[in-house]
Amino acid sequence: MLYRILVCDDDPAIARAIGIYLRAAGYEAVEAHDGLEALDICAKQTIHLVIMDIMMPGMDGMRATEVLRETQNIPVIMLSAKSEDVDKIDGLTVGADDYVTKPFNPAELMARVRSQLRRYTALGGMMVQEQSRVYRTGGLVIDDAAKSVTVDGEPVSLTPREYGILAFLTKHAGQVFSISQIYEAVWNETAYSPENTVAVHIRRIREKIEINPKEPKYLKVVWGIGYKMEKLHPKLLG
Numbered sequence: 001m002l003y004r005i006l007v008c009d010d011d012p013a014i015a016r017a018i019g020i021y022l023r024a025a026g027y028e029a030v031e032a033h034d035g036l037e038a039l040d041i042c043a044k045q046t047i048h049l050v051i052m053d054i055m056m057p058g059m060d061g062m063r064a065t066e067v068l069r070e071t072q073n074i075p076v077i078m079l080s081a082k083s084e085d086v087d088k089i090d091g092l093t094v095g096a097d098d099y100v101t102k103p104f105n106p107a108e109l110m111a112r113v114r115s116q117l118r119r120y121t122a123l124g125g126m127m128v129q130e131q132s133r134v135y136r137t138g139g140l141v142i143d144d145a146a147k148s149v150t151v152d153g154e155p156v157s158l159t160p161r162e163y164g165i166l167a168f169l170t171k172h173a174g175q176v177f178s179i180s181q182i183y184e185a186v187w188n189e190t191a192y193s194p195e196n197t198v199a200v201h202i203r204r205i206r207e208k209i210e211i212n213p214k215e216p217k218y219l220k221v222v223w224g225i226g227y228k229m230e231k232l233h234p235k236l237l238g
Contacts, residue, residue, distance in 0.1 A: 004028040004046060008038040008061065009079065012109055016104075018051060021106045022113070034226035035064025040185045043144070043171050045075055049116055051109075062094050067172055069095035070137070075116035079104070079169070135170045138232035140209060140218055142170050151209050161186060162205050165198070166229075169219065174231035176222045197208040202227060 005027050009015040012033065019029035030045065032038040036059045041047065052066070054061040065076050078096040092099065097119075098112050133144040139152040144167060149156040158166065164186040169177065177185075179198045184190065206213040220228055 002026075002028050003048040004030060005113065006030045006038060008032040008033060008035065008049045008050065008056070008064070010034060010056040011053075018203060021110060025067055025110050025113070027113070030078055030189070033061030035061060035067075036181055036185060039067055039172065040168070040188075042068060042074070049075045049077070049113060051079055051113075054078055065096055067175060070173075071124045071171055075120050077109075077116060086126070127204060135167070135173075136234040137170060137173045137217065138234070140170065142167050144171075144235070149209075153210050156208050158205070158208065159226075162201055162208075166205050166209070166219075169227065169229035173229040176225050176228040177179055177207040178226040180217060182227065195211045198227075 005022050007015045007018045007022070007029055008031075009018070011035050012031075014173055015031045015033065019031060022029040030041060030047070032041055034056050037050075037202060038050065038052065039059075043048070050065075052061040054064055059067075061078060061080070065078070068074075068076065075097045076095060077098045079100050079102065083101045097116055100112060135142045135144065141150045144150070147163060149158060149163065149166065165182060168185050169184065179195055180200050202219060203213070207217055208217050209218055210216045218230055218232075220230055222228055
């Protein structure tokens with residue numbers, strides 16, 4: 001089996017170098033340069049392990065790992081220039097499985113990668129990861145494998161962009177994202193004045209999933225910041 005490993009580091013040279021080591025060791029490598037991009041890749045691709053830098057602009061590695069742990073249990077190796085014990089403890093507390101300090105020995109990093117992958121597969125992690133592609137909040141259910149959405153058991157028809165926004169926010173329910181972050185995550189391009197584009201799609205999504213779009217239960221605006229999906233207890237349908 002070819003394992004796909006995500007390398008997230010805001011320094012492209014470091015990410016590229018680690019990718020070279022990984023490919024030489026027989027793995028597939030994917031690069032990201034901030035926490036939000038890493039989360040988006042993990043949501044859209046099958047990733048078997050993440051090498052995550054801590055200090056990054058925007059969403060740092062600590063927060064990205066914390067959010068990732070809400071939906072996936074893939075191994076995370078923290079990579080940081082910090083060597084203090086408190087930083088290692090913080091990384092392990094938010095859900096990291098291992099911690100490597102820069103500058104690192106490539107052979108040691110590859111050994112840690114192999115160790116984490118062995119542990120993950122031995123514990124049946126692949127099965128857990130595949131099952132985690134269904135996301136729920138209240139009566140809203142998204143099956144990301146089938147690209148289907150239901151609300152209280154009723155199917156909802158969305159355009160690809162509407163689905164992308166809804167899926168992204170639901171996967172990270174409870175977290176607030178700016179309009180630019182939403183645009184860049186869904187459109188996969190740099191945001192230039194995306195306010196109207198995102199707002200129009202949000203309005204259409206609300207019209208399809210909310211009982212009263214003017215008083216939304218799911219997709220909430222956080223004034224001056226952006227939007228979030230409310231994290232609600234799953235509703236049982238009888």
